[in-house]
Amino acid sequence: MTPHSHPVTSEPSGKIIALDVGDARIGIATCDPLRLTVRPLTTVHRRNRRIDFDALAKIYADEEAVLVVCGLPYNMDGTEGPQARRIRNWAARFTRALRNIRAEDVPLVFWDERLSSFAADEWIAEKGPHPAGQDAIAAAVILRSYLDVQRTCR
Secondary structure, three states, X not given: OOOOOOOOOOOOOOEEEEEEEOOOEXXXXXXXXXXXXXXXXXXXXXXXXXXXXXXXXXXXXXXXXXXXXXEEOEOOOOOEOHHHHHHHHHHHHHXXXXXXXXXXXXXXXXXXXXXXXXXXXXXXXXXXXXXXOHHHHHHHHHHHHHHHHHHHHO
């Protein structure tokens, strides 16, 4: 865990979706309600904000999620660069859209995603490709990291 990534101490119990947000695609992963297992779910190919947010809101509802973990691409030295700022701005718009769509606040946590793509490549090399795609695997790596830290903080 970096000084920039802090687990939520009072988060609701239940399923989580994790997002690996890229310029062209958004990888999505989820966990079981007890947060023991993580699985790559799907990849959304970005089209425009409205379509993307509607698709993500549907996944959030279908999965009965209670929290979103959004990967944040820190620089290797732990600082935030332009891409991290873009993701923060995107996430602010996303949570506003989700609040409008769902008529409730949706908690969102940023989580350090450094090396998640590298870990996804290793996962694919070890287990083979996943139908959900590499971006969803990267989201699963982010979610697994988040849950592991949450578990050690309890």
